Amino acid sequence: MYLIGIKGIKYLLKLLGNPHNNYHTVHVGGTNGKGSTAAMINSILIKSGYKTGLFTSPYLEKFPERIKINNEEISRDEITSFIKKIIYKIEELSLTGFEKPTTFEIITTMCFDFFAKQNIDIGVMEVGLGGRFDATNVITPSVSVITPISFDHTNVLGNTIEEITYEKSGIIKKDGTTVVAPQNREADEMIQRICKDRSNNLYRVNEDIKFQLKGSSLSGTVFDVQGLENNYNDLKIKLIGEHQVINAAVAIGAIETLSMKGFHITKESIKTGLYETYWPGRMEIISKDPKILIDVAHNVHSMKILKNTIQNHMKYDNLILVLGVLRDKNYPKMVKEIVPIANTVITVEPDSNRALKVEDLVEEVKKYNCNCIIGKDIEKAIKKALEIANEKDLICFAGSIYLAGKVRSRILRK
Incomplete structure (x- = not known):
């Protein structure tokens, strides 16, 4: 279904009243660090007082982890209720000539519907696979985020960095805003070209957003970030590994673009949100x-x-x-x-x-x-x-x- 496109899920969402249009979104793609970056953005937004939805995949231990609001997992009753509702919509979809939706498309639709039902302020959506034809790519996000791109899912996305980057860059929207992690030369050049073609405001870590590592141990990492709007000194995250500093710099960049668009987010919320980010299974x-x-x-x-x-x-x-x-x-x-x-x-x-x-x-x-x-x-x-x-x-x-x-x-x- 990936190569067929997203017309099917668009129609399915239309049958449900287009719930994904009822709130702001942040779209997180890339290859490595998507989940950690999404978790950091989610934590900062919650600390800023916003009712925040988080959609990630796959789950680590149990299915409800994938859909959360203010870090509270979707309930089994909510899942059951949605399944009962969506069965009839899928039948209606099939009558129009579309193929039956994939499992991931159904899960993504459930997430959109649940977030709308709970009246969230903003949803942080992690891409499932690729970007261009991913089920999450029906949204028009306030900011798109692309973490480091490397070789993965080559049987679907392509055998070169250029091909993979093109698919991942499908979440870059016309007249939108994008924040990207440091990339290798081929990926970086393609992202810049795509953003220019789509009149998309691009902010790059190591160019527009800079960071300095100050110390790293098993108890956490301390670093500074020179952001788009502010400088942040002595930030600390409890996630292990220097690579998480890159994810944090990307998250700060995304958060600052939201601030530019009217979200009220303080430096203290950023600092506390990063420190309290919890993302199990990652080192x-x-x-x-x-x-x-x-x-x-x-x-x-x-x-x-x-x-x-x-x-x-x-x-x-x-x-x-x-x-x-x-x-x-x-x-x-x-x-x-x-x-x-x-x-x-x-x-x-x-x-x-x-x-x-x-x-x-x-x-x-x-x-x-x-x-x-x-x-x-x-x-x-x-x-x-x-x-x-x-x-x-x-x-x-x-x-x-x-x-x-x-x-x-x-x-x-x-």
């Missing part, structure tokens, strides 16, 4: 005895960031890496990036029908590390990692959100 330490780190790193770029963070900030005797990936990812390069720093690798299949078989993963892992154990089942992999870990070792679960979420649920529940 999250979920246990200290033994030390267990989970991360949703699922492509080469994010795996490189994970490797650098472990090497620069983690102290341990041995690294036990529990790795599970999806077969449609560039897993050979992901493995090459992360596996050499591990003392032991336990392979596992994420909870997804797109999971790469452990036998295929083991074959790739053994090119760089012969100390490889087949865990296959997530429960068994957790048990094995805990068995072989000493108190000064680090256990890291990575490779897919479908792995990180299951591990988080099982370990924290225990």
